[in-house]
Amino acid sequence: MVIAVPPHTTSNAARPKKFEEEELLLTGSEAIAHALRLADVDIVGAYPIRPYDAVMQAVAAMIADGKMDCEYIVAEGEHSQFELVKHASAVGARSFVGSSGVGWFYAFEAIAVTAGLRLPVVANVGNRALDDPGAFGVEHNDALAVRDLGWLMTWVETGQEAFDAAVIAYKVAEDPRVMLPCAVSTDGAFLTHSQHLVKIPPREVVEQFLPKYDLGDRLFHPDNPITIAPQVDQDWLTEIRKQNDAAMRRAPDVIREAYREYYELTGRQREPFVEEYMTDDADYVLVGQGTIAMPGRVIVRRLREQGHKVGFARLKWFRPFPADEVVERLGRFKGVGIIDRDYSFGSPHHGGVLFTEFRAAFYDSPKRPAMINIIGGLGGREFTAADGQEMFNLLQQATAGELKTNVHWIGVRE
């Protein structure tokens, strides 16, 4: 039987691994729990909120079954939850925490400080629309809200990538050149609660990949007389922020290295920043992050069948925003449609967050494709084939200079 493997799925054929992997049927959330198990996380701060809470449930089950050994603390709310893992990280514990939607917001103070203190906590954000109104479906505004604060941010697409990225997240976050927290975002429902076939490497492989978490002389310990985060004034804050800026500027290289090493080991995650699909001869490209890539590729195949030269590019890391890659890769197309599964009311042209960032990235570039914004999929609304057709039509029209506006909401009931 021939199994057609689309180009975006890295196969193991070209890189024979030296080890066997166990294949399990897991939700994206469970895949992350397995990553935490193999990364030998020391402490998990837990507080339930749908849809990330599938991770904490899976971790709790593993601990109860004796498969995982770590501190598991259920806080009384997300604020305490995120505070406690921040402090645990400061005393040298490899920490994990997670939340969704307004739960993530409840921890905002701790989230800001975690980055400020340069603590490599790894968090899962099970992306969920912000209440009110209550909706469990995916929107990206929860995670995106912290984009200025110094967190590394990645969006994953499949259960496999959720596993791989969670492992890589520790590698990058804990690298002495970086030492920044990392948010791994998983789309609510479509990834958090959807079971995919996931390959899990043996523990030794992950242990080999991940050095021990070492805070060096920043370890908060009685034998190391330091004070963390004393009160400051205008004399100090600029320099503190500058250090954070420098760390974030060093992150892209560290990310590239980590992905290269992971790819050598497992044959997966060859692409660190931008994953392209059917873009070789494309005139037009649709761009998005997270599980939008799944209907995105389906849409691209349908458009290709109609003879259109169109591809899909998935952005994997949002912070640091890979501006160089983005400009180099996307600059060669005639028209680019940036899909935002988020909103940014009142922003320039009333566009979404990604649109605004992509435009900023391209401002100085001599090669600037026509660029439109598609806002859709809010609250977890699916992207349909009809949506795909509409997106493409708009992109074509925009590229031909026929459109007056460049920000379009699709799938809206009028």
Place this chain on the structure above:
Amino acid sequence: MGAPTASGTASPHQNGTATTSASWSVEVVYRGIFQKRLANRISRGVVLGARKEGKVGTAFARYGDSPERNGIPAKNFAVVATDEVQLESSLARYEPESVDVSIVVDDTMCKGVESWAWYGVQPINKLVVPGGSLVVTSDKQPDELLRAVKVKPYAYNLVVVPSPVHAGVFAPEGSASFAGLWVDNDDNTDFKCLVAVARVAPQILTLDSVLDIVRERTNDEARVEAARAIYDQIKIRHVEPGEGSTVDHEEYQKPGWTQMREGIVVEAMQVGTRNPLYKKWSTRTRRPLVNFDTCIKCTQCWLQCPDECFEVTPEGTYEVVYEACIGCSICEEVCPVPDCITMVNELAFDNNDNLYPMYASDPEGYRRFLQQHGIALHPELIDKAKKTPAVHQQPDYPSKKQKQPVVTGGEE
């Protein structure tokens, strides 16, 4: 969620036929919370069984159904494909557009299902493709189920997964819920459903793959053989286009953003009225029958019903509004008169009409009707009951709306 099950790489169970690129979907319609584990085991079993044949797949619950509520219908899905490209069309979706097999693990849902995840009542076979199969766990015969199942304009198959009748507190003889409404009984229901899939849709997974799953999960050859035996016992009933129930249910039209009120405001129900669209009756596996002869008008059922399903009859007794009743059986619990309120199998009824009119026009007929449901009539209690004073009057009967009854005796 269940523990992840290790599955090996492609096994010797290749079916040997050259396969073109294709995908297939299976849904499990179940009663929320009670049957959650059962549904999860079935959908995962489909994917993991097909995996043994080299197929890929995904399994997921219908996201909008959660958080689940006791007994409210919910769905679980498995999509299996020959390759990742085929599978991709089914990813990042809430439910498949259609299914090859629909597995219903509580037969009372054949009347139609209303859930958190969608609006209004939907036919149980809504997603079944032409030539596809509806698999129902039941102790009833296919013809009896077809009285409740909505007609389709094309032919499909109905398979009843046979069950022994469970006697006991929650599933008395002859009642619904073969698979056990209360916990995962581990009574092989999941395996029987997988075997049924192999029988009607071997292109999804074969019997051998199912038996491998049974073996892996139970390590018990006796159960493997029991599953194999079911395969031969399964009878496939061909259903003609137009065969089934013709009852229609209102469909809800969603408004556009310009028609909706601002500030996330929605209209609420006025006091004394019932929601015209969301009825809740499809949560029910049993319904309460009232013996109007022996009711002493104590008002407890009316008072304790969590959904205010009782209305006052002209005699001051109380009757059930079956459109609203979810079958929680609190009324049966609180009624002080022996066998005055009795929960009976929901599948025996074709509609949600109030029953007092039947009693009013033909009391003897109504008494026989109660007896047919195995309810003792207690004639010795009737005299005293008829002499009890009414607490409420319903001046406007039959009321078109749920009206607040007038308390007799005025201010006292």
